[in-house]
Amino acid sequence: MESMALPGLDRLLEVCQRLNLGLRISPPAREPLKAGSSLEGLPFDPVLASVYARLGHVAFATKVMGWVLSQSNDEENDLEKTNKRWREKWWKELGEPVIVFGGDMGMAYAYATVPGLADGWGRQPVVRVDTYEFEPYIMPVASNVDRFFDSYSHYLEAVVADSRYQELGETELVFPWHATGLLARDERLVELMRAGRFGSLMKNVDDVTRRWAARVMGTQV
Amino acid sequence: MEQARAAALVLAVQREGRDLEAAREAEADRALARVVGLCGGVGEVGATLSFTFWVEKGALTQVAYQEERGGERAGRPVDAEGLARVLRHVFRDYLGRRTGEVVLRLRREEARWAVDYDATHQGARPAEARTLPVRTQGTPANTFLAFHELAGRWSSAVQVPAGGAARVEFEVRLEDGRLAGWELREVQRTREGPGGSSRPLSPEVAGHLVQALLPFTEGLGTRTVHVVLGAEHRLGETQARGRVESARVGRPVQPPGPNWYLSMHEATLLRWREGVVEGSAWLAQRGVEELALWFALGIIAKGLGFFATEGLEWVTRALGREPEVVAGWLRTALKRLSKEERATFEQLWRKVALEGEQALGRSERKTLRGLFVRLEQAVQEPLNVDLKNVLRQDARKYYTELYPQLAEILEKQGGNFPIHHRRPLQYAHLFPDENVNAGENLAMLQKYVHEEINFLWGRFRTARPNPTADEVRRAAEIIDRQFEPWYHRANEPPGLLKTAEQAREAALRELRSRFPGFD
Numbered sequence: 039m040e041s042m043a044l045p046g047l048d049r050l051l052e053v054c055q056r057l058n059l060g061l062r063i064s065p066p067a068r069e070p071l072k073a074g075s076s077l078e079g080l081p082f083d084p085v086l087a088s089v090y091a092r093l094g095h096v097a098f099a100t101k102v103m104g105w106v107l108s109q110s111n112d113e114e115n116d117l118e119k120t121n122k123r124w125r126e127k128w129w130k131e132l133g134e135p136v137i138v139f140g141g142d143m144g145m146a147y148a149y150a151t152v153p154g155l156a157d158g159w160g161r162q163p164v165v166r167v168d169t170y171e172f173e174p175y176i177m178p179v180a181s182n183v184d185r186f187f188d189s190y191s192h193y194l195e196a197v198v199a200d201s202r203y204q205e206l207g208e209t210e211l212v213f214p215w216h217a218t219g220l221l222a223r224d225e226r227l228v229e230l231m232r233a234g235r236f237g238s239l240m241k242n243v244d245d246v247t248r249r250w251a252a253r254v255m256g257t258q259v
Numbered sequence: 260m261e262q263a264r265a266a267a268l269v270l271a272v273q274r275e276g277r278d279l280e281a282a283r284e285a286e287a288d289r290a291l292a293r294v295v296g297l298c299g300g301v302g303e304v305g306a307t308l309s310f311t312f313w314v315e316k317g318a319l320t321q322v323a324y325q326e327e328r329g330g331e332r333a334g335r336p337v338d339a340e341g342l343a344r345v346l347r348h349v350f351r352d353y354l355g356r357r358t359g360e361v362v363l364r365l366r367r368e369e370a371r372w373a374v375d376y377d378a379t380h381q382g383a384r385p386a387e388a389r390t391l392p393v394r395t396q397g398t399p400a401n402t403f404l405a406f407h408e409l410a411g412r413w414s415s416a417v418q419v420p421a422g423g424a425a426r427v428e429f430e431v432r433l434e435d436g437r438l439a440g441w442e443l444r445e446v447q448r449t450r451e452g453p454g455g456s457s458r459p460l461s462p463e464v465a466g467h468l469v470q471a472l473l474p475f476t477e478g479l480g481t482r483t484v485h486v487v488l489g490a491e492h493r494l495g496e497t498q499a500r501g502r503v504e505s506a507r508v509g510r511p512v513q514p515p516g517p518n519w520y521l522s523m524h525e526a527t528l529l530r531w532r533e534g535v536v537e538g539s540a541w542l543a544q545r546g547v548e549e550l551a552l553w554f555a556l557g558i559i560a561k562g563l564g565f566f567a568t569e570g571l572e573w574v575t576r577a578l579g580r581e582p583e584v585v586a587g588w589l590r591t592a593l594k595r596l597s598k599e600e601r602a603t604f605e606q607l608w609r610k611v612a613l614e615g616e617q618a619l620g621r622s623e624r625k626t627l628r629g630l631f632v633r634l635e636q637a638v639q640e641p642l643n644v645d646l647k648n649v650l651r652q653d654a655r656k657y658y659t660e661l662y663p664q665l666a667e668i669l670e671k672q673g674g675n676f677p678i679h680h681r682r683p684l685q686y687a688h689l690f691p692d693e694n695v696n697a698g699e700n701l702a703m704l705q706k707y708v709h710e711e712i713n714f715l716w717g718r719f720r721t722a723r724p725n726p727t728a729d730e731v732r733r734a735a736e737i738i739d740r741q742f743e744p745w746y747h748r749a750n751e752p753p754g755l756l757k758t759a760e761q762a763r764e765a766a767l768r769e770l771r772s773r774f775p776g777f778d
Binding site for chain 1: 659669
């Protein structure tokens with residue numbers, strides 16, 4: 039399972055390099071976490087297991103302050119530390135356990151898989167958790183980790199194509215707020231959203247986020 | 260930080276697609292054409308014309324002009340081409356390379372002008388002096404016409420006693436290159452004639468006056484040129500003669516603000532002066548950061564009176580502060596407007612800054628004021644979650660510029676070190692005249708410390724669902740007091756005797772005692 043193809047990750051790495059957005063990579067652990075092995079009592083996502091079999095830590099698109107894959111290698115195991123704290127601090131508030139695998143640079147936005155929503159191959163969908171708000175604020179972003187990489191790579195291309203970035207080297211486009219069209223291409227994500235599978239996690243969202251979700255699903259609020 | 264932004268803009272202006280040497284040459288050519296033009300009307304042997312310039316990086320800003328009469332005897336005609344050759348050499352090879360005040364003196368001799376210059380005077384840098392040479396030929400047509408109209412009206416109002424002389428003092432107000440107004444200060448008869456009806460000034464006087472004043476339009480900002488004109492009527496002639504005896508720039512009407520304001524203003528004007536189309540296209544490419552700074556500085560330069568619109572309370576208060584603070588506030592506040600509103604704001608503001616307030620039509624003026632009213636409303640509305648994301652992204656970028664030493668840790672450990680708003684974004688609308696993304700409101704924290712603080716704010720919100728600004732301020736002070744040691748740090752503060760949990764409990768106790776009903 040660890041040798042699973044990861045076209046989304048390959049594309050994200052390629053986009054960061056091709057567009058010169060900055061990339062920082064550390065080698066994997068000698069014995070990385072395996073698919074289905076337990077992390078805080080939850081089955082570890084098979085796609086994440088394949089990712090960590092290849093890489094121990096990645097900072098993506100550092101020049102536009104992209105996001106960082108939590109470190110898990112022989113040098114540091116931030117993945118375990120983070121999830122231990124999340125289990126103690128956030129699971130109860132979220133109402134459902136999640137496994138955090140990264141976050142935006144300098145932000146309290148985390149990217150996490152939801153083991154309870156795994157598909158038939160054990161692949162877990164990805165949500166973005168905003169812990170700035172008084173109650174954690176969830177937005178679904180991908181049907182699995184590799185689709186998340188793929189969507190993020192397209193988002194980076196949109197940032198670079200934006201005239202503002204070309205003129206000033208900065209962006210007003212925020213992932214996933216301004217990436218509804220990209221997320222809508224992830225059919226399984228849209229299916230899960232339409233079926234209300236993220237309903238309990240999204241209990242704190244406001245009307246602005248509901249409108250955002252409707253755009254992803256292609257429905258009216 | 261704003262100063263650094265201004266410096267970057269000035270540098271961009273100097274470098275982007277400009278031929279600096281050609282601009283220096285254009286400066287010299289304009290100055291010498293004007294000097295030669297003024298010399299052309301002087302035939303009296305012994306007459307002296309003095310031109311005072313502030314010279315910096317090839318930019319020649321004339322700050323004073325003086326003319327001393329010679330004897331009665333007129334010399335032979337002078338070869339203007341020969342004079343231009345000498346002056347070109349002086350301007351391009353000597354004056355244009357210096358920095359500081361330079362006085363160029365020309366003395367009329369029998370058949371030539373003796374040229375001399377003095378660069379030893381250590382004058383203070385005048386506020387209107389430019390630092391960027393402008394590549395343009397002559398004076399824009401509308402400026403030329405405005406001065407001609409003024410000179411015509413003014414000279415027809417002055418009468419000189421027949422056979423006598425008069426000294427006329429007046430002031431011309433300039434805003435950048437524009438004529439903003441003029442005022443006759445005093446007309447003094449310096450010599451009574453034998454009597455008879457007073458005589459008007461000849462039309463040549465108006466032409467000479469325009470020639471003497473146009474060089475002053477190259478300066479920057481709001482300023483006044485004090486002009487003294489000597490006029491006399493010679494018996495037997497139908498009209499009076501007149502020459503400008505002196506013209507000098509007085510102190511600006513309003514303080515121009517910090518130096519970097521003027522450099523930035525000059526940078527934005529440069530593109531305009533070098534060509535209207537290029538100027539506005541170049542400005543349109545500037546981002547909201549530079550635009551905010553540009554707006555802020557223009558607002559300060561114009562004074563708040565321009566924006567005095569009924570119903571503006573917070574906006575007026577916010578705009579009345581230091582340029583750095585105003586720019587930061589505007590940068591964040593403008594994010595609350597829609598893209599379309601921002602585009603309109605930018606377009607109208609560009610017109611005010613480059614062409615002057617009077618260039619705005621009635622409906623444009625109404626629209627601009629309407630946008631300020633809209634801003635007034637917007638800053639009092641709670642931020643939605645989307646806008647909070649945008650502001651957090653801005654805060655993160657600004658923070659890494661403020662603390663470049665922390666950028667590395669942010670890049671490496673990402674979500675472990677969020678940028679925290681000491682007064683939360685949730686309550687930004689309670690402080691409408693303050694910039695929630697100001698440097699002093701931001702601190703990088705370890706994630707777990709941020710969670711402790713968020714816990715406290717969560718409790719505060721439960722206890723005070725609709726707090727006042729003062730309650731939020733007091734709560735933030737309590738939290739800051741306990742958690743300040745962790746601010747701007749990627750590790751535990753050394754020598755600290757309390758843990759973050761203990762700090763949270765201490766803050767909680769204090770919050771409970773300050774806010775009755777706090778659970």
